[in-house]
Amino acid sequence: MNINSENKTILVAPLNWGLGHATRCIPVIKALQENNYIPIIATDGIALELLRKEFPYLQTLELPSYQIEYAKNGKNFKWKLLQNCPRMIEAILHEKIVVKEWIKKYAIDGIISDNRLGVFNKKVPSVFITHQLSVLTGNTTWITSKLHQYIIKKHSECWVPDFEGTPNLTGILGHINDAHFKIKYIGPLSRMTKNEIPKQYDLMIILSGPEPQRGILEEKLKNESSQFDGKIIFIKGIVEKEQKKEQIQNVTFYNFMNTRQLEQAFNESELVLCRSGYTTIMDLVKLQKKAYFIPTPGQYEQEYLAQKLEEEAIAPYSTQDDFKIKNIFDINKYKGLPQLNNAIDWPTLFEVFEK
Missing domain, CATH: 3.40.50.2000 (Glycogen Phosphorylase B;)
Structure with a gap:
């Protein structure tokens, strides 16, 4: 990649909840590089450590931790999250302030947030990546889904890593009726490649x-x-x-x-x-x-x-x-997972940062 003054800088910020959000951002970061953008990685905890190992030559920034914890008893999962809500809200508000400062300091031209709820700013185009347009939480699903959709709506676009029609992988999670925001189904995201090699x-x-x-x-x-x-x-x-x-x-x-x-x-x-x-x-x-x-x-x-x-x-x-x-x-x-091959049209998706 030939870096010049015209290359735009994109902040890529995955949620630190396990490793899934970070690992599915790996192909996004690579695609940005291949299309002459300059990615800056921002997250926290083990997600940050993993991406630093994957991209040791890229600039990384640390965001406030949401301090997400699971309950030892699965039945208490929702109530444990509710207990953590004050700390999460504090972290989300803090990251909004931090991102505003970074936009000026690092001349950031766009944002890709994978479920980081406070990584957003009206001054630059922003994309929200999620497979959960509906957030299932039992009898409170309606309110958690509405809250999540309210946050998504603030962004320029929402990228759902699944297929729009059937067959699809997310079912009711990634498919809703009457969405009042721009959704693009980009197909499954994976950093992996299938190779025919001897089994060990x-x-x-x-x-x-x-x-x-x-x-x-x-x-x-x-x-x-x-x-x-x-x-x-x-x-x-x-x-x-x-x-x-x-x-x-x-x-x-x-x-x-x-x-x-x-x-x-x-x-x-x-x-x-x-x-x-x-x-x-x-x-x-x-x-x-x-x-x-x-x-x-x-x-x-x-x-x-x-x-x-x-x-x-x-x-x-x-x-x-x-x-x-x-x-x-x-x-x-069982018949196994479907063989759903897709080629993501990254140049077209990245047009959101050129508007």
Whole structure:
């Protein structure tokens, strides 16, 4: 990329809620570079650490943390979030102020926010990336959805990483009637590429998401994996300064992997066991992998996606408490994720920053 005075600077800000929002921004950041834009990355926590490892040569900025925590008991998930609301609102208001300052300081010409609710400014074109036009929260879905749509409406455009018609991956999450804002369905976002290479592992286990639920599932699956008759690669989803590898009997453990390593691990694995987070589902579609899902307890979105895929005979799932390693072979009774190939028209999408 030849950088000159005409290259526009775009702030890319994914939410730090697990790793999904950060990883699905990787192809967005690469597309910006390929189309002669200058990305600046802004987030916090493990999302920031991951993107710094992926793009060590790009400028990164730290946003205030939303301090999102899960309850130990999934039934208390919604109430735990409500308890965290004052801290979240404080962080959102703070990031609005910070972004306003950054626009002047770094001459920012546009914003791409992946569910960062305060990363917005009327002075520059802004895009909001989300697969949740409806935010499922049980009997409060109507109000959480309206609030989310109110925030989305402030942006120039909303990019939904799914297909507009059927088949699609998000169902009622990403498809609503009478939207009063500009929606563009851009197709699934994935940093992965499918490669035909020899299989090295019978099962890949990959974890992500905020604590304590990530750690609770890790401990459960460590015990279950010891009873599996085959080779397992187990990625814990803990982003640290240094990569750690440990071999215990039939299981190879990693704390984290970069994109290239993770892509190879996926391609070398026969089956996948993971959360039913939407970014993971998009990666599995791209890689054409058969998977077994364990939704995060109490997280309505993941529970809905897991149930949707099972009802469509695509993939099985189990609750975290009920899962046994023998369940993994239920995968063979399902047809697997659809092969939905799409080429994203990035130059056309980026026209929003040229207006």
